[in-house]
Every structure is written in structure tokens, then in C-alpha cells.
Amino acid sequence: xxxxxxxPQAGGAINPGAMAVGIVLLIILLGIAYVVSPGIGLMALIGxxxxxxxxxxxxxxxxxxxxxxxxxxxxGIATGVAMLAAGAGLAGLFGGAWAAEQGLEMAxxxxxxxxxxxxxxxxxxxxxVYVFGMGIPAASGKVAKDPITGDTQAEYKSQGTEGHGxxxxxxxxxxxxxxxxxxxxxxxxxxxxxxYKTTLPGVMKVTSAQAxxxxxxxxxxxxxxxFLVNAVLTAYNITGTIEGPHDPKFKRWPRAIVASxxxxxxxxxxxxxxxxx
Amino acid sequence: xxxxxxxxxxxxxxxxxATIAGAAEDTESNIGSQGDPNSQVQLAPxxxxxxxxxxxxxxxxxxxxxxxxxxxxxxxxxxxxMYPNPVLAIVLGSVLAVIVQGVYATTAYLGxxxxxxxxxxxxxxxxxxxxxxxTMAHAFIAIFxxxxxxxxxxxxxxxxxxLPLLGLIWGVTLGAAGSATGNPYYGKERQYQNQKFGAxxxxxxxxxxxxxxxxxxxxxxxxxxFTAKIGGAASGLCFxxxxxxxxxxxxxxxxxxxxxxxxxxxxxxxxxxxxxDRYIEVWxxxxxxxxxxxxxxxx
Numbered sequence: 135x136x137x138x139x140x141x142p143q144a145g146g147a148i149n150p151g152a153m154a155v156g157i158v159l160l161i162i163l164l165g166i167a168y169v170v171s172p173g174i175g176l177m178a179l180i181g182x183x184x185x186x187x188x189x190x191x192x193x194x195x196x197x198x199x200x201x202x203x204x205x206x207x208x209x210g211i212a213t214g215v216a217m218l219a220a221g222a223g224l225a226g227l228f229g230g231a232w233a234a235e236q237g238l239e240m241a242x243x244x245x246x247x248x249x250x251x252x253x254x255x256x257x258x259x260x261x262x263v264y265v266f267g268m269g270i271p272a273a274s275g276k277v278a279k280d281p282i283t284g285d286t287q288a289e290y291k292s293q294g295t296e297g298h299g300x301x302x303x304x305x306x307x308x309x310x311x312x313x314x315x316x317x318x319x320x321x322x323x324x325x326x327x328x329x330y331k332t333t334l335p336g337v338m339k340v341t342s343a344q345a346x347x348x349x350x351x352x353x354x355x356x357x358x359x360x361f362l363v364n365a366v367l368t369a370y371n372i373t374g375t376i377e378g379p380h381d382p383k384f385k386r387w388p389r390a391i392v393a394s395x396x397x398x399x400x401x402x403x404x405x406x407x408x409x410x411x
Numbered sequence: 412x413x414x415x416x417x418x419x420x421x422x423x424x425x426x427x428x429a430t431i432a433g434a435a436e437d438t439e440s441n442i443g444s445q446g447d448p449n450s451q452v453q454l455a456p457x458x459x460x461x462x463x464x465x466x467x468x469x470x471x472x473x474x475x476x477x478x479x480x481x482x483x484x485x486x487x488x489x490x491x492x493m494y495p496n497p498v499l500a501i502v503l504g505s506v507l508a509v510i511v512q513g514v515y516a517t518t519a520y521l522g523x524x525x526x527x528x529x530x531x532x533x534x535x536x537x538x539x540x541x542x543x544x545x546t547m548a549h550a551f552i553a554i555f556x557x558x559x560x561x562x563x564x565x566x567x568x569x570x571x572x573x574l575p576l577l578g579l580i581w582g583v584t585l586g587a588a589g590s591a592t593g594n595p596y597y598g599k600e601r602q603y604q605n606q607k608f609g610a611x612x613x614x615x616x617x618x619x620x621x622x623x624x625x626x627x628x629x630x631x632x633x634x635x636x637f638t639a640k641i642g643g644a645a646s647g648l649c650f651x652x653x654x655x656x657x658x659x660x661x662x663x664x665x666x667x668x669x670x671x672x673x674x675x676x677x678x679x680x681x682x683x684x685x686x687x688d689r690y691i692e693v694w695x696x697x698x699x700x701x702x703x704x705x706x707x708x709x710x
Contacts, residue, residue, distance in 0.1 A: 251656060266691075
């Protein structure tokens with residue numbers, strides 16, 4: 135079947151063979167980490183993979199309408215999937231990094247709330263502009279009723295469009311996406327920070343105090359990089375736009391989880407090898 | 412930990428800087444026509460509608476501002492290492508970052524518009540001369556505001572991240588907030604002013620953007636003037652609220668409830684914005700009513 139003849143599949147389209155290859159790759163990468171650094175390196179890699187998976191899963195919740203949303207032709211936020219998720223996740227990472235001294239749990243939760251706050255404010259302002267700036271109510275194009283509020287959607291769609299604005303379920307999805315992204319980004323940062331704090335003084339032959347600013351910077355750069363890798367990877371899985379957890383495209387998340395885990399493992403391994411080899 | 416009153420003052424200042432930066436970012440992206448609505452500027456000549464709108468989708472706004480703010484912050488950081496004058500360093504860093512933005516804007520306009528030559532769209536040199544400097548001026552305000560707030564966060568509030576990294580983080584967030592909030596207002600309300608108010612643009616109308624002003628042909632300065640009134644202000648408010656509330660909850664409540672105070676306040680803030688959002692949604696449904704009522708009555 136040619137690419138033109140193939141019908142787009144909104145939901146499933148899970149390829150078990152590719153998933154199996156991905157899981158094998160993941161096990162190989164974990165094995166390499168176990169060989170080169172069985173203790174702290176392996177633990178850091180597991181943390182990075184969990185963080186990457188959280189980001190990849192979280193991006194599916196973020197309601198992104200892209201260019202059609204900018205003309206009120208489709209629901210969602212009028213920007214790119216990866217970039218909006220990155221904005222929320224990095225805002226969370228900022229808060230999480232600040233709370234790093236207070237322990238892993240505190241930092242991850244603080245990062246999660248930071249990402250959720252960014253998305254809550256942004257989603258509210260999107261509806262503010264649609265309603266008070268453009269006189270357009272929110273309407274979903276994918277479901278007849280909002281799964282949370284039960285509000286009917288079809289009659290609030292203006293003629294010739296697929297909907298517009300952010301129905302309540304999309305708002306909630308955005309906040310959940312921000313929470314997961316902020317938590318994932320912060321988890322990656324904390325795991326790499328601990329690794330670098332422990333290993334850098336020996337590698338660079340400096341004191342712990344001298345190594346700390348370098349550890350913070352390198353862990354921060356890798357956390358941002360891993361965030362972008364996972365966000366962009368998931369954007370390919372979503373293919374353009376998604377309304378949130380009620381969108382049929384949301385069902386594609388399993389393959390993004392495997393892809394995010396493999397990509398995070400590969401990138402995380404590089405981040406580990408620079409200090410343990 | 413810094414003194415709490417000092418922290419609140421810095422938080423207020425960063426919130427104000429973020430508000431100005433957000434408003435300038437959205438106005439810059441609308442004058443330069445960057446972001447998702449630019450798809451229509453690119454599409455219009457292909458549908459037979461020639462125009463004098465600037466066309467510089469260098470990248471999505473978040474990565475573009477991530478680059479420019481990281482560049483400004485990195486250069487400011489380097490200047491501060493040489494000369495102990497943060498204000499001058501931030502200004503110089505922002506100026507150099509804006510020069511890069513200007514180069515990108517120029518090449519983007521020339522490249523993107525030249526690619527439309529087969530559809531008859533001319534490259535207007537006067538547009539290039541008059542618009543580029545205006546986008547650069549707005550970009551300077553946005554970058555300076557963001558780099559300055561990053562310096563306050565790093566220097567005064569003692570955030571562990573170095574200045575260039577903070578520039579990247581808040582630059583990406585600035586672009587995300589500005590494009591999310593400001594794009595619909597430019598894309599629907601200004602580009603499609605010829606369509607009905609209070610409804611989305613029908614997909615069949617894509618590309619038929621408004622090309623004429625009160626006198627003569629519309630250009631991007633007209634678009635910046637229009638969108639600054641609501642889209643720009645809303646973008647500024649959005650980014651200002653994000654920065655202010657993130658810092659405010661940390662500075663004031665970090666020590667409360669055995670360290671969980673900032674988290675609890677964050678959850679409360681999310682709940683408050685959820686309630687406000689729901690109120691706005693219900694208000695719109697009640698006051699604007701369904702579109703298909705008339706159709707149902709006639710059928």
C-alpha cells in the first residue's frame with residue numbers, strides 16, 4: 135500500500151515487532167550501564183529513563199492545536215506540541231532545581247507543581263483571549279460531550295471549523311501534562327546531579343565545592359536536552375495536533391513510552407559515560 | 412536564604428519585567444509574523460492573495476526566544492566576568508542577541524518571500540527596511556527583560572542554575588506563553604478581520620487574509636498596533652503571572668509546613684486558575700450561546 139493510499143489511523147497502529155525491538159534495545163543499554171557503572175551509574179540511568187517516560191507520556195495530555203488553532207479552526211493551544219510541553223516542563227525544572235537541596239521527593243513534586251502552574255495559567259489565558267478578545271466559546275471537535283463536565287460540544291462549534299478554544303477536559307489535560315513533564319524533567323536533573331556531584335571531583339581532580347557549579351550546569355543542560363528529545367519524539371507520535379486525553383490520538387501513548395524509554399536510555403548513557411569512563 | 416522582604420521585592424520586580432517582556436515578545440512576533448499565524452502569510456500568495464506582510468517564521472517562538480535569551484544571557488554573563496557592571500553587561504548582551512535576531516529576520520523574510528516568487532509575490536525592500544528594525548526594537552525589550560529577570564533570579568534569589576541556562580529556560584517559556592496566548596488574536600482576529608466576529612475562521616477561507624488598511628495596503632506595523640492592545644497585553648500578563656507566582660510561592664512558603672508550603676500553595680494556585688477557567692468557559696456558553704440554534708429552528 136502506498137503512503138497516499140494508506141488511511142490515517144488515529145488510534146491504535148501499535149507495531150508489536152517494533153515495540154519488541156525497542157524493549158531489547160532498552161535492555162542492551164541498561165546492560166551497558168550495568169557493566170560500566172553498576173552502582174550509581176545504573177541507578178542514574180534508571181532515573182533518567184523514568185523521567186523520560188514521564189515526559190513522553192505527559193506530552194500526550196497537552197492540548198495543542200498548532201496553526202489551525204491560531205485561526206480558531208481547531209481546538210487547542212496555538213503553538214507546537216514539543217515547544218509548549220518544553221515551556222511547561224522547563225518551568226517545572228526551574229522550580230525543581232531550586233528545591234534540589236530538600237531531597238528527591240520534594241524536588242520532583244515541586245517541579246511537577248511548577249509545570250502544572252505554568253500550564254494552568256497559560257490554558258486559562260488562552261480561553262481568556264478566545265472568550266473576551268475574540269468572542270468565541272470553547273468547543274471540542276473530537277467528542278460530543280466533555281468527558282468531565284458533560285457539556286455538549288457540537289452546537290458550540292462555529293461553521294466550517296473543527297472547534298476552538300480549550301474545553302474543560304483539555305484544560306485538565308494541559309495541567310496533567312505540565313505536572314508529568316515538570317516531574318520528569320526534575321527527576322532527570324536530580325539523578326544526573328547526584329551522579330556528577332559524586333564523580334566529577336575525582337574525574338577533574340578538584341574539590342566537591344569546586345565541582346558543584348559544573349555538576350549543576352551539566353546536569354541542567356542534559357535535563358533540558360533530554361526534555362527536548364522526548365518532547366520532539368512524542369510530537370512525531372502525535373503527528374501535528376491533539377486535543378488532550380479524550381482525543382483518539384491519545385491511544386498512541388504506548389509506543390511513545392517505549393520510544394521515550396529507548397531514547398532516554400541512549401542519551402542518558404552518554405550523560406553517564408562522560409564521567410564514568 | 413535571602414531576607415524575605417528583599418525576596419518579595421525582587422519577585423515583584425521580576426514579575427514586572429516578565430510582563431513587559433511577554434507583551435514585547437508577542438508584539439514582536441506579530442510585527443515580524445512569526446509563529447503559527449504566519450502559515451497564512453505564507454499561504455496567501457499561493458491562493459492568489461499578494462500582500463505586504465512581513466514573513467519571518469525563523470522557528471517556533473519558544474526555540475527562537477530560547478536561543479536569543481540564552482545568547483543574551485550568555486554574553487551578559489561573559490561581560491560580567493570581565494567588568495563588574497551588570498546593567499551594562501545585560502544591555503550589551505541583549506544588543507548582540509538582537510543583532511542575531513535581526514540577521515535571522517532578514518534572511519527569513521528574503522528566503523521565505525523569494526520562495527513565493529513563482530506565485531508572483533514580490534520581495535519589498537521598503538518592508539524589509541522599515542519592519543526589521545521595529546521587530547528588533549521589540550525583541551530587544553523582550554530579551555532585555557528576560558535576561559534581567561534571570562540575573563535577578565540568579566544573583567539576588569540564588570537559583571543554582573547559571574545565567575545562560577536560566578536564559579534558555581525562561582526564553583523557551585516566554586515563547587511558549589507568548590505564542591499560546593497571543594497567536595489566536597493575531598491569527599484569527601487580525602489576519603481574518605474580514606470574517607465574522609465571534610466565530611472561528613472557516614477552513615475554506617484559509618489564505619484570504621486582510622491585505623488592505625484604512626489607507627493603502629496593510630503592513631505588519633498595523634498588525635503590531637492592533638494586537639498590542641489585547642494579544643500583547645494578555646501575553647505579558649500570562650508570562651508575568653507564570654514568573655511571579657513561581658517565585659512568590661517559593662520565596663514566601665518554602666519554609667512552611669516542613670518544606671511543603673510551596674507545593675501546597677502551588678496546588679491552590681492551580682485550583683484557583685482551574686475555577687477561573689471553568690467560569691470563563693461557562694460564561695461564554697451562557698452569553699454567546701450555541702451557533703447551531705438558528706439552524707435547528709429552521710430545519
